[in-house]
Amino acid sequence: MKKWVIYTIAMAIVLGLPLVSQADPESDRKAFQDYFKNRFPNTAFDEFINGVYAIDAPSREQWEALEEFPPYEIAISQGEEFFKKKFANGKTLGDCFPGGGKGVADQYPYFDTKRGEVITLEIAINECLKANGEQTLKPNKGTIANVEAYMAFTTRGKKINEKIPNDPRAVDAYEKGKQFFYARRGQLNMSCAHCHVDNAGNKIRADILSPALGHVSHFPVYRTAWDEVGTLHRRFSGCNEQVRAKAFESQSPEYRNLEFFLTYMSNGLTWNGPGVRK
């Protein structure tokens, strides 16, 4: 244990203060997951990675038909090609990751205690390109989404296991992500939680709202509405704009913290990207 931790505990005992810190991510996670388990008692826990298809049988049938010839397959193979293509210096994207970069997407996002911020897979990919003198990739769609699709594909089946290091800045990043998720936003004055917690399973016009549990598991995603594969942060922007709020930049600290929080909330589920959605 770090010295200051021991000191704080000692002081707390001396002063008779309660030992609960302000943020308690683990009880947040438990309450979050229990809420969805109670709301959807007929849905097996690991099914929550399938979004709306975990809770609505008719849409699930359409989705299963789509999955027979997955529309994200081209993205996976184009991503693999880019991933294995040699840089000018002879190295490849895979060289920047442990074990050649297969099955490592589960390591992201993570809180980097040296840099004091959340690092996403997308940031790691672009930093690798930059370090090797290559051009970085534009956000939201195209090559970046293809590479992420390939990396997600080789990571399928691993468990989501987000960690919050013992560092006040990590807890702060988590707290900021959590606040973002529950804060009202935009002219329409709605939070993410209004739609994806309080009203999960309800219909907004003809759309059934998916539970926030499992939201991160299957990205990047092929959406028929996009007619292509897009990233998680692109989805965040879309949902911000729906309530007439200004979207944040892809990979902004706001969206990275939100991703960090949402991933932690889904701990114990299985990574199954890329996915396909309406």
Add this chain to the structure above:
Amino acid sequence: MWKSAKHLTLLAGAAILVSNSLLMTPQVAVAADEAKPQDGKAVTEDRKKGNCVSCHDYAGAEMPGNIGPKLENMKTRYPDKADLRARIWDETKFNPNTIMPPFGKHKILSEEEIDKVVDFIHSL
């Protein structure tokens, strides 16, 4: 599409009647149509306006959502129209955690549009 086409036919018919009887050009009728503001029901259906139908079912609603309660028996439940208006203007006053947008407070609808919506909803 089908509905508006029918609407147009009716208007065209009306325009012909008007022009025949008063010897006016049909353009007058068209101009009057352009100036015609949305009625209360149209505001509740318009995605860019009330979009009430995305959350509420009510008589005549097409493909309604089910986030909010069905809007019915409004006269009995809201004898005073002002009470109904207050909820549409800012539902967060009545339920701080509501998902329903504060249509007046956030200027999503103009005061005039709200009056029309209130008249329409009150008739349900």
